[in-house]
Amino acid sequence: MNNWERFLNIDRRWIYLLIAIVVIVPFFIRMGLPVVPTQEVRSVYDLVDSLGPDDAIFIGWDFDPGTEAENQPMGVAVLRHAFARHVPVFVTAYWPLAQGLAEMGLASVFDTRVPGNFVYVPWAEWESVRAAGYAGRDSLESAWEAAGNSLPEGARGWVFEGVDLANLGYLPYFSLVILGMGTSIANQYPTDAYGNNLHDMPILQAHKNLREVDLAVTLAGSTACMSWVVYGTSRVGLPVAFGVTAVMATDYFPYIQSGQIVGMMGGLRGAAEYEVLETEGGYTETTGKAYRGMDVQSLAHILIILLVILGNIAYFAGGFHKKTAMKNRR
Amino acid sequence: MYETIGLSVAAIFTLAVFSFLYKENPLYRFAEHIVVGASLGYSIVVTYQRVLYPRLVEPVSHGQELILLIPAIMGLLYVTRFFPRIAWMSRYPMAFLLGTGMGVAFPYDMQTLVLRQIQSTMIPLYTPGAPWFDTLGAFVIVFGTLSAIIYFFFSKPHKGPFFGFGSKVGIWIIMIGFGATFGFTVMGRISLLIGRVQFLLGDWLGLLN
Secondary structure: OOHHHHHHOOOHHHHHHHHHHHHHHHHOOOOOOOOOOOHHHHHHHHHHHOOOOOOOEEEEEEOOHHHHHHHHHHHHHHHHHHHHOOOOEEEEEOOHHHHHHHHHHHHHHOOOOOOOOEEEEOOOOOHHHHHOOOOOHHHHHHHHHHOOOOOOOOOOEEEEEOOOEEEEEEOOOHHHHHHHHOOOHHHHOOEOOOOOEHHHOHHHHHOOOHHHOOEEEEEEOOOOHHHHHHHHHHHHOOOEEEEEOHHHHHHHHHHHHOOOOOOEEEHHHHHHHHHHHHHHOOOOOOOOHHHHOHHHHHHHHHHHHHHHHHHHHHHHHOOOOOHHHHHHHO | OHHHHHHHHHHHHHHHHHHHHOOOOHHHHHHHHHHHHHHHHHHHHHHHHHHHHHHHHHHHHOOOOHHHHHHHHHHHHHHHHHOHHHHHHHHHHHHHHHHHHHHHHHHHHHHHHHHHHHHOOOOOOOOOOOOHHHHHHHHHHHHHHHHHHHHOOOOOOOOHHHHHHHHHHHHHHHHHHHHHHHHHHHHHHHHHHHHHHHHHHHHHOOOOO
16 A cells, blocks of 8 residues: 555544634634625625514524534524615424524523613513503614613614514425415414414504515525525515525525525535624624534635545555556555 | 533533543443434423313313314324324324325425425526626526436437437436535535534633633
8 A cells, every 4th residue: 555545544533623623723812814795695784784673584493403514504694684674574384493592592582691682571561561562663662672672782683472473383394385375474373372362463464465574585405495496586586585505505596596596605604794794784693503603614625625626636646546456446 | 500510511412422432431322412402302291281281181171172183083093093093093184284285285386385485587698788607597497497308308219419429418407406505415414513523612611712
């Protein structure tokens, strides 16, 4: 066995060790490599940025824990953006496990220990203000603060359940649920994930079906995202944006070109680009988890490129591209 | 307190799964089985809480919407698969689901996945005033699609200027597509690792700001 052959037969655990070093070290030595937003992500951001309190969006937690690292930062970023602009948000879950992930995403936006987050006001908590008569979000906020509630230091704003947010939770056969929501959201979801009656909520009264919704952002680790296009866009013209894993991203570029989807966040990189746009737009002081991982991502890619080049050099220099050499090797 | 315990359990299971990278071991297998069991258990509870109880058990137990008993019985027929003598009964709910599923999906799928995609390749190659890269993009889309389809046309030998050259261009287009997909796949796998490392170093050990 010559040196080239030895190199090609290196124990794969050495490569794992190298990857581990490259993935851990940059978290402590920040380089701040630039992340330039692409047009696909900017389209999603611009559309959310053009919406306001009279509009509404769906954010579909259509992934399971296996792709949480990629999809969760996208969901958190879009939630922050929507809440900052007081855009009402419907949260849905395609899988049973996704309901828990959606609640984790919401909890991270409502964690007031972190500056720039939002204070969550559950539906039952503002019942007394509601009993006096609901006359729009602005008056609700004034009445809530007049009742002696004040924002904690560093918090960005209130999120009133039933006005700014409805967590609809999980339902099976979600494709049919989307189809049904084309006619009535409340018929598909009589109650939200916490058992509150959705018929009473102002968000449902203002947006009764998908025709009255301005965007659906589906965060997916599988083909679940296509359900929104097939049953949402095709049937009622619902604009859909994708937040998909990097593995899936290439499959869905044709749908941007055909105009069937608004834009796409592809993998952790897509989430990082959205975070950059949010920071540039003044919605967040600092970027989030996805951006923090980009230095690591870049270095890991450099290592993999080097390994691919070295592997090819060893392959050709060792003469393994010749059939006879291959036979001897076997 | 409970948060710390939860984080530590998650971290230990993450490390147990990572131990597979060194070699297969009982700790990894234990973690793998726990994942499957816990996911299934969680799914059953959520499905019961969100669907079965509020939409079936509650109304029917109050004598309302008794028509729900029909789909409930249809659903229960699936259980007959566990009893070989009456397993044939499970074919009825399956037939119902397949039939309605196909009926509902076919027109929408056809429209979204086929017709609109074909339509989006029928674009002008040159638009006056358009930047050069748009024109190049239009050429790549039209000729790339055509040559890839020629590669998958097996009723004629891939010889001559049309089928021979077309299929050669087609295989190059397909290979470039595979390369892009592989690149994105590498990015995705590294992203997943980054997520776990962020969890271990940041959420669990508190080493990251």
